[in-house]
Amino acid sequence: MARDGEKKIIDEILKMAEEESTKITAEAQKKAGEIKKEAGLNADTEAQDIINHGKQEAKREQQRIIADARLKAKRKKMSMQEQLMQASFEQAMKHLQTLMEKGEGAGYNYTTVMTNFIVEAAEIIGDQTLSLMFNEKDKQKFQPLLAQISEKVSQRLGKKVSLSIDDKSLSTLGGVNVKSMEASVGVDNTIESRMSRFNEELKAQVTKILFQN
Numbered sequence: 001m002a003r004d005g006e007k008k009i010i011d012e013i014l015k016m017a018e019e020e021s022t023k024i025t026a027e028a029q030k031k032a033g034e035i036k037k038e039a040g041l042n043a044d045t046e047a048q049d050i051i052n053h054g055k056q057e058a059k060r061e062q063q064r065i066i067a068d069a070r071l072k073a074k075r076k077k078m079s080m081q082e083q084l085m086q087a088s089f090e091q092a093m094k095h096l097q098t099l100m101e102k103g104e105g106a107g108y109n110y111t112t113v114m115t116n117f118i119v120e121a122a123e124i125i126g127d128q129t130l131s132l133m134f135n136e137k138d139k140q141k142f143q144p145l146l147a148q149i150s151e152k153v154s155q156r157l158g159k160k161v162s163l164s165i166d167d168k169s170l171s172t173l174g175g176v177n178v179k180s181m182e183a184s185v186g187v188d189n190t191i192e193s194r195m196s197r198f199n200e201e202l203k204a205q206v207t208k209i210l211f212q213n
Helices: 002-039 041-102 110-125 136-142 146-157 191-197 199-211
Strands: 129-133 162-165 175-180 186-190
Touching: 041 110, 110 129, 110 136, 110 146, 110 175, 110 186, 146 162, 175 191, 186 191
Parallel strands: 129 162
Antiparallel strands: 129 175, 175 186
16 A cells, blocks of 8 residues: 555656656747747757757756655655554554453463563573562462462473562563572563563564565
């Protein structure tokens, strides 16, 4: 759809450029005719020079109009793409909010997602005693599941991993902040941080999905 719109813009501007070119050439020929009429046949060379100059000027004007049109079309296309990407991100965020509120959404299970976040962080940190920090709602939700999640993390990492939940709560939509109890090492896997961290990668993927055709 974006390409069809761009083509229509280019086609219209090309038509304008052609009309402008014809107008400039016609004016040059008219001027040359007036000179010939006033000065007689000896003015043929000067008249032809004017016609040639007019054609060159028309060509330059045509090229300028086309280049300007392409630039404007490119800017408009980029603006449309940015708007579509923004709409896609907003829709994705709505799905994430549904996932976090209901525990299920867009084919995902929030407990599974959070377990994967913790496993990912645990692999990066490498320690066996980890503290988890959630928002207040998730803290209440995952406290009863802590032993189950610890077991899954231990199985995935192939070693015993002990998890505890921090008394403090995060101000975040969802996700988890994982810290080592043995060293000052941590991984921020909150939704906002992941969105920010993978922003450029996400934009590239959205661009590919929306505009690959």
